[in-house]
Amino acid sequence: MQAFVLRSISPLEYGIEDIPQPPLADGYARVRLHAAALNHRDVWITKGQYAKIELPVVLGSDGVGEIVEVNSETDGLTVGTYVLLNPNINWGGDERTQSKSYSILGMPQQGTLAEYISVPLNRIHRVPSHLSSEQAAALPLAGLTAYRAVFTQGHCSNADTVLITGIGGGVALAALHFAVQSGARVYVTSSSEDKINRAVELGASGGFLYTDSEWTKQALSHTGGFDLCIDGAGGATMNQLLNVVNPGGRIVSYGATHGIVPDFDIRKVFWKQITLQGTTMGSDNDFASMLRYVGQHHIVPVIDSVIPFAETQRAFERMNGMAQFGKIVVSLR
């Protein structure tokens, strides 16, 4: 089968090659992938900026396709069923955090940037009926991370004024859908006026350019402050969030695109009685709840672009350049 293989990081060597189809173990199904999607994780791995990198590897944590072979039947998952994959491997039994043996589909296990993948039946869910393959492929990792950040960890409600940072990102846009749907008043930050305008079209009440050194002042005068901040930027942004979050408010951190936090001002955390909550991916229960929520409310993930499998390298370059608004999907059809 054809797969997009990362062979070396320095120098960077990745591309499509022929590799053997993965074996089909007991309790597994073979899925012919129709669409995959990129996450920033894939880009971090190509840069060597990720823990425990094992090469060579077929990257990709998001996948949608059709079962083509199954050696035991569970819950009607038969050949021809149209499915979406849960990227969690071994979350474990504690809803609060993942187990020590936790991993994410797409390293060390073979990922979804390939024609076929072999996955345990308990990683397989039916595709929400209102979504196309490309839309559904945009959902798993970003949707799961955003759902847990907004609801499980952030306890978002219609009483909240919420700030979501870096709205061009896949997780940030999924968080926007969820927070808006919950009835909260939602604001965003971005490097681009155009992306803020597009977020407003999706239900945001407004936004601020994080590239403007005065954005925290503008945000405070415009909104009065935020009860909940959902952040994937980290870096200097975290100290800015300590200024714009309301006393008693919550900051949920899911990423550090902007790096580690310089001169973290701990005094604001205790004086303002702020809850700083980390979050990563989500449990299998979060995943099932996220799919139910998306189905009930007919949420459609925002797709930046659909790129043919033969041009997967271009998908990586686009994500690296941060020009995207939403998910970069790779079509394998």
Ligand SMILES: NC(=O)c1ccc[n+]([C@@H]2O[C@H](COP(=O)([O-])OP(=O)(O)OC[C@H]3O[C@@H](n4cnc5c(N)ncnc54)[C@H](OP(=O)(O)O)[C@@H]3O)[C@@H](O)[C@H]2O)c1
């Ligand atoms: N913990 C987890 O389970 C988990 C899961 C998924 C992702 N992550 C992490 O979360 C981050 C986002 O992931 P993603 O896949 O959604 O990435 P993505 O789609 O590549 O989005 C990245 C976005 O980050 C924003 N950004 C960059 N610098 C920023 C800054 N200084 N302040 C605010 N926003 C900034 C940009 O927003 P604009 O374009 O609007 O400027 C950009 O579009 C990555 O660091 C990723 O590793 C963590």
